[in-house]
Amino acid sequence: MDLKGLLKKNNSKIVFLVADGLGGIPHPDFGYKTELEYASTPNLDDLAGKSILGLTIPVDHGITPGSGPAHLSLFGYNPIEHEIGRGALEAYGVGFIMTEKDIAARANFGTSDRDGILTDRRAGRIPTEESRKIVERIGEKVKEIEDVEIILKPGKEHRFVLILRGEGLSDKLTDTDPQKDGLKPLELQPLSPEAEKTVRVVKEFLKRAQEVIKDEPKANTILLRGFSRKPEIEPFEEKFGLKPLALANYPMYKGLTRILGMDTPDLGDNFEDLIKYYKEHFAEYDYFYIHYKYTDKAGEDGDFLKKVRYIEELDSLIPEILSTNPDVFVVTADHSTPSYWKQHSWHPNPTLIYSKYGGADDRSKFTEKECKYGYLGLIYAYHLMPVVLANAGRLKKYGA
Structure with a gap:
């Protein structure tokens, strides 16, 4: 659905924290738990009790996505209709x-x-x-x-x-x-x-x-x-009425956000530098994309415990990200990268949306299994943006 006729302006702030390759599958060497289930994540678990949860499908059922189409879907574009090559x-x-x-x-x-x-x-x-x-x-x-x-x-x-x-x-x-x-x-x-x-x-x-x-x-x-070839696609700000800031350490993700017209600074190799820049420039933007790569790298390397450590490291940074008091805070992934599989997979992404208008599922943990029972259900990732905009009060009523 084209949302342009429903968009409205306000001062709300939306933050997407994308933990690359976050989802996993049960690992036989670790009690048949996923990395999220094995990790100690008090901050994400606390949020799970105050948020709506669900699972997102990047492209379609059973389809393993590349990072490009998976992120394009997260940004609200149908990746089947909008194909951007990895080279670009x-x-x-x-x-x-x-x-x-x-x-x-x-x-x-x-x-x-x-x-x-x-x-x-x-x-x-x-x-x-x-x-x-x-x-x-x-x-x-x-x-x-x-x-x-x-x-x-x-x-x-x-x-x-x-x-x-x-x-x-x-x-x-x-x-x-x-x-x-x-x-x-x-x-x-x-x-x-x-x-x-x-x-x-x-x-x-x-x-x-x-x-x-x-x-x-x-x-x-x-x-x-x-x-x-050089891609042609509608800019994010024009599509959703949001002034966006994209924060990532790796070139591919910065490439996509630049193609979509997002402000995308080069900030070096440290994730902490992204958080610092985010806090310093919070007043200047409506939408913030913050990318965390390390969970994906550990999954591709087949290192279960390293992926667990990276999940726990990200969890420890949640309070700092929330210190800006965003109106809508989304934690999700572009795709799953189970360490047991050692590559991208087709499994849905655990997702939470935290906002004062969103309601709460009252779940005790942020895991794949808990997200399965959430209010959001199982949805395509490119349907997430309308839900987020609604939670931010940025959509008008449709019809009389």
Whole structure:
């Protein structure tokens, strides 16, 4: 439903705290509990007794989402109707503004053995500074292929961005990242005839880049995914009548919020810096998105106890976030990343909405099971924004 005719202005403040990959599944090594159930979370549990709870589906039942569509859904956009490629997200995340001549791809350094089999598709999460130096070396050696300019932008840890700039390029080509260790990188293929030039250029780039990195102990392989053009999408402020501030440490998330027109400062690597900036600029905005990445990283690494510790760390920061007295406070996730599964999953996200007008479910814990019994029920994540706007008093009555 288009909400534009129902939007109204007031001075209410909305805060979305997004714990990336928060949800889990029962782990047999830890009493068949999820990480949320195992963790000590007194502040989240206290909120659970004062909030409405539920579970959100990022895309659709049984569909495992990438971070891009999962966040797009959280921001109130149907991710099936609005598709933004991972490459564009990464490009905007590192501050690169694309033109109509550009094709961007998310790149990973990985580690392969002598037979070309991936042993670690994240190259041990090599330090950002080490990765940046390797990217610069490749960039010095590979600047142009045919009539296409090659632009490389370093990201965090093992990540970087490949941008192709030229005429006659297409984003209709397959990924080389198999998304799993123990396999060889996938063969690049065109998905339409107009992509043949792009495939040819990318293959040549990979060939030349491989010569540069072949002796690297960890970053000896490049994996590519999410080839995409410059996106076109309605700005968040125009869609919901909210002046937004987006606070994240990782480029991909900053890329999406910049594409949506949110103010997105670069604040370094520490989550505490995000909280500090949020408190200092609370008076200037209506909507605040605060992203917490560490739960997702621990889940992908299959480290149950580390994910528990990160959940407990986030819980300890809840009082500081609430010290600004927002009118609506939402705690949720973009997707689930169970440590037992070691990757994104299709499981719904535990969610709470705390506001003086929202009511309360009177549950004792903030967990997946408790959220299952909440007032919100099981809803699509992109239906969350209307509920939040209503709790903030920002929607008029519909009809006579």
